[in-house]
Amino acid sequence: MLRTILYVTTALTLMASPVLAQEPLRLGGEVTGELRSGDEQLSSGEFVDTYEYTGRAGQQIGLRLTSDDFDPYLIVRGPGDFSEDNDDASDDDRGALLNLRLPADGTYRVSATSFQSGERGTYRLRLVGGSIAMPQTSGSGGNDGAAQVQLNPGVTRGELDRGDQTLSSGEYVDRFALPVRRGQTYDLSLSADGFDPYLMVRGPGDFSEDNDDDPARRGTRDSRIRFTAPADGEATVAATSYAGGETGSYVLSLDGRGTRPGVARAASETTSLRLGETREGWLSPSDSRLESGEYINTFVFDGRRGQRLDLRLTSGDFDPYLAISGPNDFSDFNDDADGTTDSRLRVTLPADGPYRIVATSYAAGEMGPYQLSVLADTGPTRAEPASRPDERASAGGRITVGQTVAGTLGSGDETLDSGEYVDTYRFTGQRGQRVAVELTSSAFDAYTILRTPSGEQRENDDGEDGTDSRLETVLTEDGDYEVMVTSYAAGETGSYRFSVNPSRGSARQASVQSGARVFAVMVGVSDYGGAQNDLPYTDEDARKLGEVLEREGVLNPASVVLTNAQATVGGVRSAFARVAAEAGPDDMFLFFFSGHGDQADTAVSGVEPDGRSESIVLRDGQISDVEMSGLFASLHTRLSLLVLDSCFSGGFARNVVDRPGVMGLFSSEEDLTSAVAEKFRAGGYLSHFLRTGMAGEADGDGDHLVTAGELATYLRRQFVREVDDVESETADGQRNYQNLVIDRGGVQVDDVILRLAAAETVSRGN
Template identity: 25%
Template sequence: MRFAKWLLVLSALLIAAFPALAQETLEVGATVEGMLTASEPFIEYTFESAGDQRVSITLVSDDFDCYLVLYDADGIEIASDDDSAGNLDSRIGPLTLDAGTYTVRATSYAHRNSVDSISSGAFTLSVAEFETNLIEYTQRVEGELTSAALTANYSFRGEAGDAVVIRLESSDFDSYLTLRDTAGNELTYNDDGAGNLNSLIGPFMLPETGEYLIEARSLGGTSTGRYTLSLDRVEMAQIAYGEKVEVTFDARNSAFYFAFDASAGDVITVTANSGGSIDTRLTLNDQYNYQLISDDDSGSGFDPEILNYVINSSGTYSLVVQASAPGEGTVELTISRGELPSLDDGAQTIRFSDSVYERSLRFTGEAGENVTLNITTASGTMSPSIDITQNGMSIGYTSSSSITSLSFSFVTPDDGDVLVRINEYSYNNAELTVELAR
């Protein structure tokens, strides 16, 4: 009897501490607005699936970092998501549901990770039947994002090893592209890879044969307007250090794609010499399709050049050389091993632009030596981020904004090469002088 009374008291205390929270009903295709508060840190909604139904669930808020959880009829969690919708918003799906009742929980990332943490604010939740448009290789389609359809979804079938290039362009909004597999897992994404706030995925190698999903939307997921989406399968030519390859641009060939193998620590230089016949742009992507660096006019005669870029990890990298505007001309592409300027030889001058924002230097360190890095700008201000590494480990880091000079001291733990990587985030033409005091 005492035990039963104790259970009743405990239950009462739990109810007082965690009052019953709202559970509402909505239909597939509906959008609802709600509010998280201190007393309601999550809200649950139930909906019915007719079976073999493909849905996408999206939670958007300007007030908190969203988190979505989906439960089946037995209360078992079958899916969850934090930021797949971008901008700290959440999206589950697309996924195919069996017939039955499902519950979706709208909450915050903070509360999901700690019941004592609460984020409050307004949100919008939608449960939509996932509809896709078909797109095929070489196809270029036009469409429009509206307030009723803020995301456009396209599906295509690809073969394992296909190198695909997907481009989303709009003069109405800042575009954003996501590529997913048939289960809805994100494979890669891009914001501004095509320039002018347009998006470019690729060349991306498809991992397996099957259906793939392209998600086209604005960066914030709330803008509307016209867009153009294109999908192409491209040929990836192999290129190796020391090779020179000649490519010819014309009305049918506006971009060329190359792959090469690199090892961690490699210093590479890539040039695309046209002799003034055509204006081109160079882009280097890593093995995950992340754009590492892009250049337009840093080389000779306004040709592009990627100078002394340090490879962080071993793998297969891709190079894209594309015409900046329609035209004809021949370009000689060269990839070679570079050599970093050495601070052992004295002060070094490095230059940045709106597209070249990373430069690297080196020096020979001695174990236990205290050294100081002095950086000054020739004119204007700089906003540098500086990372010092030795043997792949960071031994010093600093950053600052809108300054004209900087002094940074650190200790080299071992004998041997030290890498000084400088990122300049003012995105303007800048000339810096770097000197080592020891």
Template identity: 45%
Template sequence: MKSGILTRTAMAAILCAGLAAPAAAQSTINSTGELRSGDEELPSGEFYDLFSFDGRAGEEIDVTLTSNDFDPYLMLRSEGDFSVENDDADEGNGTHSRIITTLPEDGRYRFVITSYAAGETGAYRLQGTRSGSSAGRSTGGNSGLADSTAGTLSTSDATLDDGSYYDSYTFDGRSGQHVTILMNSTDFDTYLRVESPSGEMFSDDDGQEGSTNSRLDLDLTENGQYRITANSLAQGETGSYLLSINGARFGAGGTSGGRASGSGSSGGTSGSTTALTPGTPTRGQLAAGDARLDSGEYYDTYTLRGNPGARMAVTMQSPDFDAYLAAVGSDNYSVENDDDPSGGGTNSRLDVTIPSDGTLTIAATSYAAAETGSYTIRADLSGASARAASGERLELGRSVTGTLTSSDPRGEHSVEDIYLIEADAGQSLRLALASDEFDTLLRVEGPGGFSVENDDDPAGSTLNSLVETTLPQAGTYRVVVASYSESGLGSYRLDSSGAASSASGGFTRLTLGRTVNGSLASGDETISSGEYVDAYTFDGQRGQRVTFDMTSSEFDTYLSLLMPGGGSEANDDRAGGDGETNSRLTVTLPETGAYTLVATSYQGGETGRYTISSTVSAGGGAAPVVAGRSGGRIFALSVGVADYGGRASNLSMTDQDATKLTQTLQHTGMLAPQSATLINRQATRANFIEAIADIAGTIGPDDLFLLFYSGHGSKQPVESFMERDGTSETIELFDAAVTDYELGQMLEPIHARTLLVLDSCFSGGFDDVVNRQTGRMGVFSSDSDLTSLVAQKFAAGGYISHILQQAMEGSADANGDGAITAGELSEFMRTTFYRIALDEPLQTDAYGASGSRSQGYQHIVVNRGGDGMPYDEVLVTLASR
């Protein structure tokens, strides 16, 4: 049974009926409950209860779970990747469990109350303290600590991914300010890291050569709150330290006010809900007789509607009471605020993002119980959303010149100029931005969340930008001219061109279920690599499962589908084999809106007749298979080779990649006992084949087979009928290679969903393995002709290994529902990789079919088999957090 603090779900459910009471600066947790046979179960069979609270960065947690009826087990999870758990507080004492830790960031946290063994039941008590949070009203400043503070890294502190302990601090900085941060210790080798408000990272190990102290000299480039991580260079080091800052003040953890979720039901009923119109102030009155929270505050509710993803600022001002705002919406969206961060005081400001259904519920209330009086509430578009309605009209086919100046509005990267384009669905668009005075950045944004961005023209050797795309929906598109550098200014030239694309030279609508005949011909629109294209548009419904077949006897076909939200799926060969020139694309449509199907050729300049047929089923009626909730398990074959015994050059940490992944999967409670981990000398070809065969004999259709490999990859010559370029890609085991076509044959007996993750050179060539069957997904560290790099900065054998580890620890769970879907994993792997590559481009080697070598850049390859693994398919269910 659950008691005490409400979960987020409960909080959202009662928003219109009651918000929560203000949190004290120090609070006590003292709750009792009972594990019963009807409670929710972990995948491994233990019953559990959940207790949730809103935590603050720097808050100290000391909580103990006791029971006379069972062996307690306590876990603490955040919505991010923070996780700590304990079985026995003292070695040899099996009667209670204790967690002592420091919360790393603001956000929602959950205690998981469970037992050490499956099926245990009985009464328990959860008690302890939360201290150190500044949960009262914010004054707009810092926590009042001095410019130097003494701290201690201890075994009860939170840990980073590498196992090192850390403490977290914040300070408010302003653009142009110079700060010096020092961390000194005689007990351990210090490590400092600072994160800016926009996420830019700065770090330092040694203040000077040979020193164990750290020093960072920073010229701040933006206003806002900066976060300091005080850390050790090596894993597990502890001891005292002195942290000091010159030029700003800092405090432990966050400094903003907040309130925790209360318990019980609302003390009143919801009144009528008023629509809140952006840009229009609305007057209201909190009065006796209004609906009340269980903690005694009166409240009014408002409905705020907007385009999904739009950012808005909601403000509430009152001369009579201390205002408080909260908002909830779909996708578990929840946010609240006491004081306007720009000025403190008694007014409130809430920065919100409109969720996927376009609606938010806003609660206007007071900070203290029973306060009454008049107030004004309003919502305004902010950031890019506010600028969407303004900008100079750009006529396609014309060139414009402009200048970025310091007085222009500032966007995400730098100051910006905005141009607006009116376009039809299926419109092709080509924009070229050039400047001799700054490194250009070009972005196009449009209806349904469409966004495409380019920093450097793919032609290379230039700081200019080029965007070539097909617009998926009719409407107004924003062209953003910006600088890659935050301080870039100067003159520029923007060239534009565009035309409607279709098989007949005009705009073509596609009727699902019917067949169309077309022809690629000289004079059609082309993409940058020279292929002619025809574009078709149709209106799709979320959940429809659509199959497109493109056939031609005159050229090698290629199909792409552009989503309303800007994503895409593509397919070259229908059967996934060599010699196949027809294309098949099967997609479960992820959203309702206008889709564009692009028909083209595999190589530039090809022409000829083709036929496109389509079939459609309602789809969406059957819920996606949920691993771990419907009996599904993870059968993992995790392989890592660093020591090749002289057969090949040794690598660094690739064996650890495999071991760490297995350990992470074990924490989900879903890892099947038939799973295998093969590292170094264990990773022979014979053992690899045997492990796959063992799994094939046990795995069921609702299970997931995860094949992970980190190590060398290579290419070897084969007959052209096997590979059209005459080479086959390999993964290099300890004693022998496995080719892409051999792996495809080995996986034939696996009749289950399959996730193939390869962190090795040329691994993109294994995409044919994914295309052989539906229900397969591949994540590869590089294209088929590019080498992959070691992720030394992340203490990992490869970048994909490092990112996959984060994903499986829970970071890929974008909506916080405790499950990772194929779509969530795709987006997390891609976006995380490109954030890393944006900070430090991963320059590597490219090898041509003839063996020629040139410079290239490592790119992640994600292949869901043209929706052979649907976007909503649940791959992994995480342990309850």
């Protein structure tokens, strides 16, 4: 254990070194390197090479470091004080191995080093998506520690050989990870010349299926499994042989990206469409994406000059967005049609040639089935853009939110100091209103500048395709806003379309439902029945928080408040289980505690480097940080929030905020006490400011959404203002000051904690 702690300390010292060369590490790749004299060194003398990998929150990766020359040691450091080390992959394997779920977006530093100082030699470092199988101990069968590599649509070539893992019956096997979604259908086939192929699939929902010979192709030995996933999760696909000991190369194919039964897939590559055809498709995570995050399916239509088309895109699962482009720089697009969220475009083609039709969504990340129809437009001819009623505004004039205008940048326009031509528009906005400012042009690289009534300025260059401009923002004040429509480079001219429309925010924000979506267990103990000294107001902290959430209309009736004699260990465990069982994937779970906290000596480890574990003190016992971690692991909610207003509460962050979707708020650092907030008649400062923040004071931009970033910012500011000089002390009497601890883990700043009651009316207002 002491060895591990020394490595933590030295690795942190190394990462601060400004002269360390850090090379990029690619997912699915392997690098060969060498530790040698002249390399960077840890302060304890070990040579080290460091690599960088840019990861995403919630991403599962596996790292494997092996060497024939020295005992390998892996060190990973990343955002939010993320820290993981490994010496030996197993009792019988000196190679180092780490399977990680990344807590946040950002850069992770992977250090390849040795267990002993001064060791040299070559090594191999591998990074894969998913997990790497743990090497087996002696007697468990052959295993080369191969990665369970993620299986992607298309063809994967591999080989069964005598160094592979084996099934218990002796067959060599390669395993692959396949992310699956409930209700989607997947088609797998395995073929080989040197052995009789055999496929196995194990997945979520206890799914299990094996196949020897493809039933649809008599006379072949190829294996095929077509299955529909019963639940979201990750399936394991095993490529093996019918008989033990068989070896040879194989081809494993995954047809497409998974479809609903009876729904044709629109491929990521372009697909032809004919006049009068209706195509059913599916937006899914395997599709191409726009830079702004929307999934996209692309089709090609062979059009004729003067041909009039009626294009329609409908879906019950997402807000459709339809676009077309073609010869002579022709382009048009549509979001909503006829008062619905469906998209419709009526266009007259300007020339013979191929036209690109794009089916996508209004917001990033939206998925689901759709219907795309290409019909002949037999209706009356529409007026040209100049006479459209929603394009009457002139440059320099006023527009309203929801209006689209057409204009032209020309040599007679005003110019910016840097030489770009500019048209200026003004609109009236309200604080909290969410808008999207969009400028599109096929003639120049669009650029917009937004100025608030008080003179603050926001700019945007590139939108979804790299040349259009789209700026989404929440208006921070009432009054007149000014938008300058211009180009990226000086002297550019040409026509454009400009709009200011209501916006629903990011895909994560738009998906958060209003209403009683907070499932909470709120615990406060003032009366300890003589087992501990009593505390003032801590029971009221729990009651008042429940009242605030109920008043705001967000507290689900399944929520529980436990105070004093009710707040037993058994009572809290039971309440947690009941409320957690009611909360679903669209809900937010909150565990709140105000009362005593405690510390106890424990073994020094990577989890408890100070040799002390923390706990909350209930009426008849304690719940430790380790047990709390297990409770939070049982949740399946959109977001989970742990709030502890108690002494030493910061120690819970390391154990609980270790998985995606969990955020922690703690009233003090892990070795310091917390004070009673007498001036606010509250058991603790965090309890008081949490209530006021969730009542709306944390809603900094006024859009009636309290996001993780807004709540964190509000609490920090209140602590600086009110708690800056509140003294605190350690368990052995060292004096310091009380400091708030916030750990967002993988929760992003714009993830919504609460959607307040008035959100709908404000976000749609003009």
